[in-house]
Amino acid sequence: MPDHNLPGLGSPAVTAGRPARRRGRWLLVLLALAALGAAVFLRGEIAALLHRPAPPAAPVVAAEPPPALTVAVAAATPRTLARTVVGDGSVVAWQELVIGAEAGGLRVAEVRVEEGDAVRAGQLLVRMDETLLRAVLGQAEAAVAEAQAALRNARQDLARAADLSRTGNAPRQTLELRQAAAEQAEARVASAVARREEVAARLAQARIVAPADGVVSKRSVLPGNVTSAGQEMLRLIRDNRLELDARVPELELAALRPGQPVQVTHGDRAVTGEVRAIAPTVSADTRLGIVHVALPADSGLRPGMFARAAVSPGEAPGLTVPPSAILFRDGRPAVLAVTGDRVALRPVSTGRRSEDAVEITDGLAEGERVVVSGAGFLSDGDRVRLLDR
Template sequence: MPDQMTDPALLTAPARTRRRRWPWLAGALAIGLGVLGGAAWWHGDAAPPLAPAAAEAPPSLTVTLAPVQRRVLAREVIGDGSVVAWQELVIGAETGGLRVLSVPVEEGEPVRQGQLLVALDDALPAAQMAQSRAALAEAEAALSIARLDLRRASELSRTGNVAREILDQRQSAVQQAEARLLAAQARQGEAEVRMAQTRILAPFDGVVARRSVLPGAVVQPGQEMARLIRDNRLELDARVPELDLAALRPGQAVRVLHGDREIAASIRAVAPVVAGETRLGIVHVALPAGSGLRPGMFARAEIRPETAPALVVPQEAVVFRAGQAVAFVLPEGGDRVMRREVATGARQEGLVAVTSGLAEGERVVASGAGFLSDGDRVRVTAPR
């Protein structure tokens, strides 16, 4: 008979029995816990576990504020161009075929009105003048004789000693003599003009910008003799963008820069036409006497138009969201910002003009606005 202690069937039987009991016990335990939990929920004896108290959210960003102020904010208008003469007079010859005798002026020399610029050979005009004077004297003598004959004929006609035909002839002779005298006077005037044309004089005060002839040259009608800068007045023809022209007026102050030199000037006129190719307009800036500039020099003009006060904020207070300029306002006593859509204008020295969206005295976020959204909590710190 086999030993019961060593029978494999008997040894493995309890182990299989134990393995069949564990699933049953686990299921019973789960059912029991479910019943207990349901009872506790039904009677309200057990409360759900308490979540830890949510800590208050910290401010999203530390920012600085700036007030919305009203002040004059003029946008500086920049233009550049060449220095030119206010009026450059081209002095030409009115006669031709005459030789230049002398040019008693030099380039850059100031001249007075009526001063001699160029002297032409006057031998031929002088001879023509002498001839015209002789012809004039002859015409005057002929008229005198004709008038005397007419007077005698008139006296004889009263007594009937002279025929009517003779009297008519004397009257006609006087008229012809008077006409010849007028012609002689005209020729005399022409000769005087020709004589005057041999002396080319300065029509105004100014400075000789160019001397175009030298002694010995034979001039032709209309040939340039010299150029004058009238009254020695210079100006800067500054080219300015078309959008800036509307703010410019004659008399506004201008700062002209040429190298290290700074010159106080003013606007004389604004050209009424804008170049279609460049969209630039010309602003004529009158330069003061003794500016040291010369025609042809290149200079820069800085103009600050006079404008009315406007609401301004720091430039960093205005940020863009989806292409729209916005600013963040912090109400007095509050800690959450409000987003405002704004319209901006001129900019100068770190400030920007706000034409709509803000009111004077409101506080806007100056630094840190780029990281904010509407309703964010902020902590305010003093600007450094």
């Protein structure tokens, strides 16, 4: 039996619900189509952006060169400069006399000098204990006297034997024996005299005297010391003469001569010396020669001090630049040579100097221009503008 409580298929309620459901489906379809279209549009835009050519790069503007610095220049020119040979070295004694003991085994009784004392030739410096030597000398003198007495007796015997032999009262053999005895006595006298002279010489050696005038530079003996033969006792600066052994480059030695004046400086002290001699050899290791410079007596210098010597043998030409052109880069002298409107750093070797010029011995040719003002603000390769243009 049909259920009258449920609406039928052809009832108005069912008929009214169908169009509403159709409209909902179409709305969903339209929304899906709109979303699909939007996705396609976005995909196309992204692809277009990826394949779009990059905008042209901005043109590169060349950097302007740094402005040129205005500088003054000067040319390297030859000129005559006073030649100065410079050396340095130690102050030494002209002659240092080493005084030692000639006799060994003697005790030092007295030392009469101290270091720094001035002494005269023949002055007593050291006295040894002479007691033993004087006793030995007395024995030697007694032996000489004994030998001389024996010689006189032998000569008398020889004279008597000669007289007897002439008269025939003595045989020839006796005369010959007396002659031999006399000769032996003479030999013993000579030996005794030699022994006495030896002891006297040893006694003289017990008194050490100055061999020349001078100043005691070192004393290495004290009273009570027992000396050995050859032991050093004193050192003496002969005549108190000092000199400077100046080391000079080998190429400068040819310009030096004995007698040339030398300006010697030690700190603030300056004295005038003189070239005494030039050593005949040059050191193979340092290529330096020794010039012996005699110092005046009132120099105030002492052995062992280090001093500088400057000799002016005359004038000589050289390639020069103004002193303001010299720079020091990496610890050595250099100049800024100008070529066109650029500068080039040029290491150089310098020589003689004066108030307004410095000699260039290597690294620069005659006529080349160098910067003399403003060089401290420039580097290798910088552009410059010249004042003399």
